[in-house]
Amino acid sequence: MGRVSQAQAQENRKRVIAAAARLFRERGVQAVSVADLMAEVGLTHGGFYRQFASKEALLSEATVHAFADLAVLLAEFDARHPGDRDSARGELVDYYLSTEHRDDVGQGCPATGLGSDIANEGADGPARTAYAEGVGLFARWLSADGKEDLATVSMLVGALTLARATAGTELSERILTAAHEALPAATD
Template identity: 55%
Template sequence: MSRVSQAQAQENRANVVAAAAQLFRERGIQGVSLADLMKSVGLTPGGFYKQFASKDALVTEATERAFNDRDTYLSSLDSKNPSRSDARGAMAEDYLSPQHRDNPGAGCPTAGFAGDLAQAAHEGNVTSQQTYADGVRRFVDWMTDDGDDGLVATCTLVGAILLARATSSTDLSEEILRAVRHALTDSPS
């Protein structure tokens, strides 16, 4: 049996964290077995504990990874738009789209991890709950512009996408996306 190089082990770990960040948002943390996760990146389940102390430790890393990816996206909007207000409008258009609603694995971690991490303190995983809170705070801070309340806008976006996902096979889903997009961007599209 050959040993994996340190560089390959680091790459494998990064691949597991990235896959977990996606799969946990798609299926929920409890909906992803370690065997399925490891299989998705071409590794055996036995290798998991060589990389991570526990599934809870992976949840924390996957949460941080998802928020870091989201932060990179928000920074790219800042660089593409003349003002934070314009960047926020562009983000709201993307956020409240059918594409975001229908692809939670690639979507916002604030919405994607909300249900599972609401139980984190109850189950004793305070670390992942704090990681989540830190990521939400960064989103709120980015959403705050010229003294307006980024917390209200963030909660409105997250609530809207969760409701739109929960009603995705009905006309109400499109209505939610349209109404909140209009309220936040003054765009009736």
Template identity: 35%
Template sequence: MPRISKQDKARNRQNILEAASRMFRSQGIDAVGIAELMKEAGLTHGGFYNHFTSKNELAVEVCGASYAASLKGLAQTIEDGPDQAGSPLERVVAGYLSTEHRDAPDGGCPSASLATDAGRHSEAVQSAYAEGVEGYLTGFTAEFLREAEDKGRKLDPAEARHRAIRLLSEMVGALMLARAVRQVQPGLSDEILRTTRSHTLD
């Protein structure tokens, strides 16, 4: 039997990561079996252990990779600066609390989609989640300070951090609530998003 090339092995591993990222975020880590996951990745069940020692190891990597992608988007929005759609933070809030983000639980920010799972799983998973949360807080804090400086105002770094924590908490909480009631009360779901979008940065 021919040996698999390094390129094919790397591609298979990436397929597993991408499938796990979608499935973990939309269904929850515990709800996804390895056989189901490997089928989604287009691979055989037994091949899983050629890439990961356990589902927990995979969950850690998925959490880290999901946050890396999400934080890259945040960094790009901040780097782009203000435009006709508003300040960077206004655009972040608008995108995060959009119906498109709500209706795509298998993608987007893992802060909301993996929150419950992170609290139930290993310290390694929680550490990867916490690192991602810290990434958001760092980005938000820096942007609050930059906005204040641009307006000629002095903002204490501790206060900027407090604002960042409130902002992330409100965004994540609103998205989780909106997703939880979307199918049975779509109007309420929309109202949660709309109201939070309107007042989060007040």
């Protein structure tokens, strides 16, 4: 088989990053092997190292990608509520604390999906930096005054983490409901 063009190599790289962003959120970084990832996108295991220095380097890029997806989602909420951030925030909270979002781990919030894996990375690593920047972006979007609303981010991420960990039990639904009831004052 011949070498792929530069354009195809770039497209393959994008596909690997997108798949990693999804799979790392679904299964956790340690549970996704390079072979699993490359099979997911229909490429050979050997091709991985032509594109990425390591799985840790890919984690950084996948984290950036996942938070870019979140930024697109936030922009969609804004577009549905032009000039009305309170309504956009309200819709985001409704979605974020829904069973639909709870159950869509691979496409769900990267702050929740990648948090425990990023916590295990080095304190000065690029994945941690990308994660911190993404959480900051999310917190600024949630803020009514342009500062970071870290309390709301913390409640959303914590509630979703607990709801996912207890999915299939009645407690999971109660967690989502309790957080939703507690948040309206925080998002006004």
